Amino acid sequence: MIDALNHLPRPRAGAEELAGQFGDLAPPLTARQAAVESSRCLYCFDAPCVNACPSEIDIPSFIHRISDENLQGAAERILSANILGGSCARVCPTEILCEQACVRNNAKECAPVLIGQLQRYALDNAAFSEHPFKRSPASGKRIAVVGAGPAGLSCAHRLAMHGHDVVVFEAREKSGGLNEYGIARYKLVDDYAQREVEFLLGIGGIEIRHGQRLGDNLSLTDLHQQYDSVFLGLGLNAVRQLGLPDEQAPGVLAATDYIRELRQADDLSQLPLADRCLVIGAGNTAIDMAVQMSRLGARDVNLVYRRGHADMGATEHEQDIAKANQVRLHTWARPDAVLLDDDGRVRGMRFARTALVEGRLGDTGETFELAADAIFKAIGQCFDEHSLGDPLAAQLARDGERIRVDAGMRTSVPGVYAGGDCTALGQDLTVQAVQHGKLAAEAIHAQLMLNVEAA
Amino acid sequence: MADLSIVFAGIKSPNPFWLASAPPTDKAYNVVRAFEAGWGGVVWKTLGEDPAAVNVSSRYSAHFGPNRQVQGINNIELITDRSLEINLREITQVKKDWPDRALIVSLMVPCEEESWKFILPLVEATGADGIELNFGCPHGMPERGMGAAVGQVPEYVEQVTRWCKTYCSLPVIVKLTPNITDIRQSARAAHRGGADAVSLINTINSITSVDLDRMVAHPIVGDQSTHGGYCGSAVKPIALNMVAEIARDPQTRGLPICGIGGIGNWRDAAEFVALGCGAVQVCTAAMLHGFRIVEDMQDGLARWMDQHGHQSLEAFRGLAVGHTTDWKYLDINYKVIAKIDQEACIGCGRCHIACEDTSHQAIGSTLQADGTHGYSVIEEECVGCNLCQITCPVEDCIEMVPQDTGKPYLNWTQDPRNPYREAS
Ligand SMILES: Cc1cc2nc3c(=O)[nH]c(=O)nc-3n(C[C@H](O)[C@H](O)[C@H](O)COP(=O)(O)OP(=O)(O)OC[C@H]3O[C@@H](n4cnc5c(N)ncnc54)[C@H](O)[C@@H]3O)c2cc1C
Ligand SMILES: Cc1cc2nc3c(=O)[nH]c(=O)nc-3n(C[C@H](O)[C@H](O)[C@H](O)COP(=O)(O)O)c2cc1C
Ligand code: SF4
Ligand code: SF4
Ligand code: SF4
16 A cells, blocks of 8 residues: 555654554553542443443443452453453543433533543453353354454354354454554554454354455355355445545555554554645544544644534544644535646645535635645545455345345345444444444344254 | 630630540640641540550551542550650640640549549649540450440449549549440439530441451451441441430430530531530541641631521520430421422432332333433322432432421321320
């Protein structure tokens, strides 16, 4: 990827200083802080925070256990609902989920309970000597899971717990999905994604095969025949295009491609640095990209969005992070042309000013240019059609481009389930993917057990 | 500002806040610091016969609430571990330097006339304003026939009090132990013996916690422990009840009471005064926060008195006594019903689950469109127990509203449902 940026200079700061720039965004709570914070929880009944957690973690209970100095009990409560509770504690936009709903989230109560931070505290400090969950007696069933992202891993763990054997087929070299390749580096530090996968596999009965790509060396038809059930947790692997000429020029890149390299880099000082850069989009990916570029040392980071602040996908909390990192937000402007220098490399972008005319977004006729060494596209991920090429896969009903599922995560093809970003259900969040995987596993288990009884 | 000065059992003090006999009043150094901070008086750490007591290490343990808030302290300390001579010399000097403050000397010697006859003149010679008889120490001393061992036998209380009145001209305050079944028996005995006042409570027998790794209770001495005496905020309700019992006992009516037990702020103090106390003593709160708290106590009490038009402590002393009665005289027709202020409610559901699981199923929970729940009182089911109001985290969110039942005052002695009623 970085070929597109190889002509750019490297960061001015050394590897060590840069590593410091990418440390924990929100440092973990100390024992004292956790004691104070956990005692703030009111131990609500029918707690609104639980209702707001996509993975339905029993929040009052786990916080109560922290304040009772029962960290293993707290951790087990979390993990029994969300086996990736550790990464969720770090990456969840709690400001729009549990903490938004917390009854203490109002001026009179001062502030919401720091649920995410407490969740992290419990999981970081529980110190299990062995995997906390036991497998049920072997069922003799084998299930194929495609994709080792949050959805696939969560599904695999729950299935293994119910006594089934699971084979996970993963295209990439490492497991974890976007936890490994996509989440902002300062949100998941210290190789957490891999450590969490290792913990999860501790239950046994799960085999992960890497380099297995559905649509290339793997077909749904085969999986469907060879396994008792199939779960698809493919994520969204393609990037939406701007649709402009010169979009392939050196200097234009998908934000997710750059972030993947950044996350994998051992030495951040070897990454190409766009001292002046443009990020197109207004979701959390755009913010992550802009902030990470700024932390690498870019002096002029501009985020450009075609609508207003209120329409931005990024939460207020994320926007604050951007501002704190000297990212300039430009609104009401749409990419109009990629500007190239004599060598055919990006030198900037021309934007058309936009406005709402009778409720519809249109150009005002005004344009302006911003100089830049690189342009990062962050206007959304989309479904990679290549994965669903074989005849059976082609039969899967869709909602738009995504796979259609019901509340039990069943696709239109019996025995095939799907969850996470590749489905249209719920938000594109790690925690949502985990919940989908868990629900699918329960549905698969119920169906297989029904079949056993009927037989 | 209101006048906080008092005359208690003939002892003058610029304010009603005294330090109880305990480590804060152990020696001249502490007492002088206390007077500098503004305490109206002190009860000097209990003196005994020589040789002085010897203490162990460690000595204290605590009962903690969430967040390490100390609810109560437990101690296994004995009376003074310094010689009688040093204590008497320091008391003499301090009283000379601080003539306007109340200086009371706490005493504990064996239950023999000779012992009291010996020590009382020595104490009187210091110029102290009064003596307090420590009949309360619940640990260590009773094993030697002193402290609570005396306080638990009314005849001994009466006898020792009488000796003190005989061999000493100072006001005698008898400090009562709460480790008995009926506090009035001890107060009556003190009264019979001629006591000028009673003070209560001393500490309550307690074990605060057990170290589950070492399987030994706290505080730990080597690999052993022993029960101690409990004090601090947690004992306030027990102390208030005992004070009220004595205040409304016809046999001890008018006997001055010095309130002790869990007093940590002006409001606690005002409550003891409302139940009849003419002065109060503080120990744990000072041990946790230092002497400076007395300034806040004085300031808060004076402001509250100003707001309520009380010019002196006497103006509101005992006002709550008349409203404290036996259960059988309570109005059976009085009724309150819980009312939730929906504006203030934060939707935590605590009132609902408390009433649903453990009271009268009188708070309904309704699922709302956004997935949260709303709570409202089912008036017909509410018995007015106050539980919901107690568990609600938001102050004044649940109000207990008196209902107009249209029925007259009726107590159990008059109630037709009472088979043993007195009146028809
Ligand atoms: C840049 C970025 C930042 C984000 N930040 C946050 C955040 O801070 N908080 C948050 O909650 N969410 C965040 N998200 C969203 C979150 O990462 C996703 O919602 C979540 O990872 C979805 O999980 P998944 O298992 O459905 O998909 P993925 O995590 O995408 O995992 C899919 C897996 O399937 C594999 N795969 C794909 N196709 C095939 C195939 N054909 N054959 C075999 N294997 C295949 C992939 O390699 C991958 O391992 C972010 C997303 C992005 C892109
Ligand atoms: C460490 C300690 C030592 C005490 N020693 C004595 C004592 O020598 N004589 C005495 O009469 N009371 C003694 N007490 C009891 C206090 O005077 C007081 O009655 C009791 O602590 C209740 O008041 P509080 O709740 O304000 O602490 C002691 C209390 C503590 C904590
Ligand atoms: S809503 Fe807030 S206070 Fe209530 S249980 Fe959840 S975290 Fe605790
Ligand atoms: S006062 Fe008691 S009975 Fe009435 S609603 Fe509250 S808890 Fe229930
Ligand atoms: S306990 Fe108080 S705040 Fe909580 S739901 Fe009941 S009335 Fe509302």
